[in-house]
Amino acid sequence: MTEEPLLIVVLAAGKGVRMQSALPKVLHPIGGRSMLAHVLATAREAGAVRLALVVAPGAEAVRAEAMKAAPGIEIFEQAQQAGTADAVLAARPALDSHRGDVLVIFADTPLLQASTVAQLVGALKAGANLAVLGFEAADPTGYGRLIVDGRGRVTAIREHRD
Numbered sequence: 448m449t450e451e452p453l454l455i456v457v458l459a460a461g462k463g464v465r466m467q468s469a470l471p472k473v474l475h476p477i478g479g480r481s482m483l484a485h486v487l488a489t490a491r492e493a494g495a496v497r498l499a500l501v502v503a504p505g506a507e508a509v510r511a512e513a514m515k516a517a518p519g520i521e522i523f524e525q526a527q528q529a530g531t532a533d534a535v536l537a538a539r540p541a542l543d544s545h546r547g548d549v550l551v552i553f554a555d556t557p558l559l560q561a562s563t564v565a566q567l568v569g570a571l572k573a574g575a576n577l578a579v580l581g582f583e584a585a586d587p588t589g590y591g592r593l594i595v596d597g598r599g600r601v602t603a604i605r606e607h608r609d
Contacts, residue, residue, distance in 0.1 A: 451547025452496035453568060457486055458534045459513075459554035460503040460525040471509050473554040483509065484516040485557035490550075491517065493564035499541040500554075501525050501534045530606060531591070548572070577601065 459473045468475070473483040480488075490498055498520045500513045506524075513520050525537040535542075535551055542549060548571045552559065563580065570578040579601050581593045587607075594603035 452545075453494050453548050453550065454497040454499065454541060454545045455490040455493070455495040455550045455552060455564075456499045456501065456535060456538045456541065457483075457490065457552055457554050458501050458531065459483060459506070459509055460501050460528055460534050460537070461553075461555065462503070462528065471506060474508060474512055477557050481512055481516070482557040483512050483554045486552060486554050486559065487513065487517040487520070489559055489561050489564060490552065492561035493550075494568065495550075497521070497541065497545065499523060499538045501537045503528060579604075 459471075461472060473486075474481045477485060487498060487500075498517050500509075500517075500520050500522045502509050502513075502522060502524055504524055504526065510522055513522060521538075521541050523537045523540070525534045527533075548568060550564065550567060552564070567578040567580060579593060584590055589607050591607060592605045593601055594605060596602050
């Protein structure tokens with residue numbers, strides 16, 4: 448039995464307004480590479496056979512960086528920035544044509560390690576319908592929330608504004 452290929456959808460359509468920079472947030476360099484290049488390299492290292500990137504309209508520099516860092520990447524545009532779920536839906540052509548596991552990660556997480564991604568994929572391979580990675584923020588203002596039950600199972604995901 449052969450394993451189905453892994454598709455990783457990378458979300459890079461955020462505005463990054465808190466950065467107060469003309470440079471798109473995901474293009475800021477860290478350790479000699481853009482945040483986006485770090486995330487795409489991690490996705491490949493974690494076993495992604497297919498990569499899809501969701502960008503905002505007019506994000507030509509982000510598109511160019513993605514094509515340089517990950518030749519063959521599929522790029523989709525989120526016409527209106529209407530939240531995380533809407534961003535994922537922008538990659539629907541890739542999702543509809545894919546048979547196998549799908550992981551969604553954010554382009555502004557350059558410290559995400561391939562071993563962490565592998566643990567998420569491992570949970571899916573072990574039969575989980577959904578694997579979610581979260582963190583506990585000292586100040587959760589502005590962050591979405593994972594709502595979990597007493598057994599640690601995710602029951603809802605709520606945006607901060609909700």
